[in-house]
Amino acid sequence: MNLSFSTFRGGTRIGAAVVAALIAAGASAARAGDWRHFRGTDQTAVLQPGEDIPPVRSHDQPVWKVELPGPGPSSPIIVAGRVLLTSAIEPNQDELRLSCLDAESGAKLWETRFWATGSTVFNAFGGIAASTPSSDGRVVVVQYSSNDLACFDLDGRPRWFRPLGWERPFLRNDVGMASSPRIVGDVVVVQAESLLDAVVMGLSLQDGRTLWQIDRPKQAMWSSPVVFPVGEATSPGSDAGPWVLVQSRDDLALIDPKTGRKVAAYAHWCDTVPTAAVWGSQAALPAAGIHLLDLDAATPALDARWVSDRVRVANSSPLLCRNRLYAVKPPNILVCADAADGRLLSQMRLGGSFWASPVIVGRTLYVPSYEGTLYAVSLDDDGVPTQREEIELEPQVLASPAVDESGLYVRTRSFLWKFAFGPK
C-alpha cells in the first residue's frame, strides 16, 4: 500500500478569508498549458491546432508512469504544473481520493482523502471516481458518483464539502454517475441526473452553498455541462454569457450559470453519455447522430445547421476543430466530416472499443481504446486523418486524455502515463 498520501510541500497557509477573497477577485488567468476541466480549459479538447508539435509515436516510452491509489473513469486535469486526479479505494470505493502530481516528474505532491456520504453502489466496469475535476487555477472542485462534492486549494487543503448524495438519497444511479462539475466564474455548475432524482445546480465556489437549482427530467444522464463562451465574444460590453450547455432527454439547454435561467434551448433529446463538442459559436450535439448547432447569441437561440445520422458516437464525445468534426463511430471508426455541411471526408477504422473522447494536439488526434491502445492519428493541412500510430498501454481505458504543452496524460485502470511531445 502506498502510504505516502497526504504528504505535501510546505507553503503559505492561507486562511479561509483570504481564499474567499481570491475567489471573489476572480480566477487566475489560465496558464498556457493548463487543462482545467473535462476536455480542457476551453472544453474544446484541442491544444494549438495546426501547430507543428512532434507527436507521440509508437516506439515512444512514457516520460513517467505512476501507479494510482484506486481506479476511476475520471480524466486528469492540469493546473499550474500540477496534475490532479480523483480515485476511489477498492473494494468498496467509499474512500475518495484526490491526488496531485508534479506534471514534469510525476512525483506525488500531495494526496487527500475523505469518505463518501451518498450511495456507492456502482457497476464494476466504471467506478465511483467518474467525474473529472474542475479548477479555476486557484482551487479544484471534485465530484464523485456518490454525489459528494468537495473543494480543495492547490495545496490540498479542503475549503468545503457538499454531500449532495446524503442530502438527496434518491440522487443515485446504480451503474454509477459521471457528469463532471464545471467552474464558471464563482459558480460551480453541477449536473446530477438519475431516474429517481435529477437536478442541475449552481453552487457557490466560495463555500458550496446553493445559489440556484433547476429540477430536471428524471432520467439518467452521464454527459457534462460545457461552457459556451460565445456570449462574451458576440456581445461585447454586455453581461451576456458565458453560458453553459446542459443535455437532457428533453432538450439541450443553454443556461446562465450566474442565475440558472434557461436562455435558450434546442428542443431535441440528447444522447445520455457523450458530451456536446463546442468550437467558436458551434456545438456538435450527440443525439442519435450529430446535430450541428449554431448559437445566435443576439436572440439567443440554438439553430441546427445540419443533422446527420451518418456521423454518430456511442460513448466517446465528438470533437470540433477548425471546421472539422471528428467522431468515433461505433464500433471503432474514426470519422472526419466537414463541420459546414456534415459531408464525410474520411473514415478510418481503428480497433477495439471506445469510451474515452479524442483530443487534438497540433496536427495529431489522440484517442485511447478501452483495450489500451493509444491511437495517434496524423491530420493533414485540411484536418483530415491520414495515418496512425499505435502506442500500447494497459487495458481498461475509460478516461479521456489531458494535455499540456509538454505532453499527453492518459489514465488506464492502474496508472497515469505521461508521453512527451518534442525531442525524445
Next chain:
Amino acid sequence: MSPFQRAPSRLICVASAVLAALTANLLHAVEEPWQAEIQALLSADRAGAGQSQAAAAFDRVVAAGLPALSPILTNAKQANPVALNWMLAAADRILAEAARVGTPLPRDELEAFAKDRSQRDKARYLAWDWLRRIDPSAARRIAENMLDDPAGPLRREAVELRLAALPDAAALRAVPNDDPHRAEWRASLYALFHAARDRDQVRRITDRLRALGESPDLIEHYGYVRAWYVVGPFDNTGDAGFDRAFPPEESPGAPVLSASFPGKHGVVTWREFVSEDDVGLIDLNAAIREEKGVLAYATARVTVDTTQDAQIRVSTPNAFKLWVNGEAAAIYHVYHSGFEPDQYTVPCRLKQGENVIFIKVCQNEQTQDWAKPWAFYLRVCDALGGGVMGRESPSPANND
C-alpha cells in the same frame, strides 16, 4: 506602619492577584485554543452550512499541530458525515505536517486510539493507518485482535493480514489429505470466513476453503433468503400496477398463502419457490413467466433469536416495494438502473422470533435486451453485513 507603607504592600497583593488571574486566563486560552475550532468543524453540515467557518477552523487546528490531534479524533464521535470529513482531513493534515518536518508522531496515542472500540470507526482506522506507517509491527500486532472489530475497515485489515499468511487456493489444492497442517489451515480459514464482510475477501477465503474440499455456507454468512412464496403475474401495463394495491398487498404482514387471486391472465395462487442460487436469486421470469408489463409478490419468513436492528439489502433491476412485518419499509420506483449486490439498504427492526418479509417486484415494458431481467435477491444482515442467522421458514404459515 504608615498607610503609605501599607499601600505598596496592598498594591503588590492586588497586582499579584490580577496578574495571576490574567495568567490563568492566558494559560487556559493557550492550553485549549482549538476547542472553538473543533466546534466549528462539528457545525459543518449539509447545504454548505458552516463550510467557511470549518475551513478557517481547519487551518487553525492544523496550525496548532499535534496537541490538537487527540481532541479532534475523540470529538469525531459526535460528527455528522460532513463534519467527520472535516475532522479526519484535519487529523490527516496534522500528522502529515508533523511527519514532513520530522516531528516524532505520537505512536502510543495512535495505538491506544486505534484499539479503543468506543471511538468512531473511521477515526480509529485513520489512527491505525498512521500507526502502520510509523510502526508496522505494532499495527500488525493490534490487528491480530480485530477480527471481531465493529469497525469495518479495521476488521478488513485484520482479515487481510491473516489471509496473507495462509497458502493460496492453488497451494491448498495440492495439499495431501493427511497433511498435518490441513486442519490448522481449515480452522484458520473458517475463522476468517466468519469474520470477513467484504465480498472480495469472502470470495478469496471461500476459494481456499473449497480447495480443501469444504463448502462454506455463503447463504448463512450473508443472510440470503432463499425460500419464498411467490404469486403473479398481476397487471403492470403502462406501469399502472406499481401504485395499485392488488389483493395480496392488502395484508403484507400476514399473507394468506392458501388464497387465490385474479391475476393478469386468470386465477393465481401462492407457490413455493426455493432458490438454489448462491445468492438466493429469485428469477421471476422462471418462477412465474417471462413477460413484460407485469408484477409479482413474494413473501418469506425470517426468524431471529433476539429483537434487533438489522438491514435488508435488496438487489433488483426492477421497481419494488418492501414491507417488514406489515410496515412499509422501502419504495424504489426505478427500472433497469443496475443490478448490483446490496443495491438498496433498508434499515429495519426485527422482533424476536418470526418476521414477515413481503416484496412487490414490477417489470415494465422496455424491450431492450438489458431490460429483460425480472428478478431479485435479498439478504437480512447487521450493519456490518453479516447474516443475522435468521432461520427461514419454508413451510406454509398457519394463516387461514
